[in-house]
Amino acid sequence: MRPNFIRAKDSEMELSELMVPSNSNFSGKIHGGFVLSLMDKIAFSCASKFSGLYTVTASVDKVDFLSPVEVGDLLILKSKIVYTGRSSMVVGIRVNSMNIRSGEVKHCNSSYFTMVARENGKSAKVPGLILENSNDIRRFLETLERKTRNKRYQNIFDDMNIDFTSGHFLKIIEGENMKLDLK
């Protein structure tokens, strides 16, 4: 039987893949979309192994591509569960690239994927996370903060009663690369 709680460190998973020319774009660097698909793959594996259930990707937090990945690099993805809800799990992912010959390692990006466990067409309960140190607690708190922040923004922009042509909002976009042509 699945335990009710699992240690964050026991959820850790690593995936390495050699970057071949078929994964590159016209400038000879690796496609961002290919890196994202590997991140989705490790998020799925990490969350499914943790929960003992198949999972789906519910949302992906922002991904900043910090440095390009070259053909011939070894891409190293590290993942870990950083938050557990009732049926959702947030997987923290860090992506590094390694130059095989020099051994130089570069940080390419980090992100958070929210995965939801599903069983018989419904969201299913997942084990909780055992937080063992200050870092585990920090990551859990950060995730809660991100969830609240995302909900807050969603609520503002989903509110159809707000008049976005009011001076308050126009002031915010003033100076941006746009032109108002309000009818």
Ligand SMILES: CC(C)(COP(=O)(O)OP(=O)(O)OC[C@H]1O[C@@H](n2cnc3c(N)ncnc32)[C@H](O)[C@@H]1OP(=O)(O)O)[C@@H](O)C(=O)NCCC(=O)NCCS
């Ligand atoms: C993700 C999905 C299962 C959620 O369905 P739902 O009806 O909202 O499910 P529930 O209301 O039971 O919510 C389940 C959990 O998902 C979380 N959730 C739902 N949508 C979310 C989102 N956009 N971002 C983060 N978490 C989300 C809820 O907060 C809840 O978490 P909790 O159980 O830990 O409290 C559903 O939207 C879905 O199947 N989406 C498509 C997934 C998919 O195909 N992904 C691959 C895309 S190619």
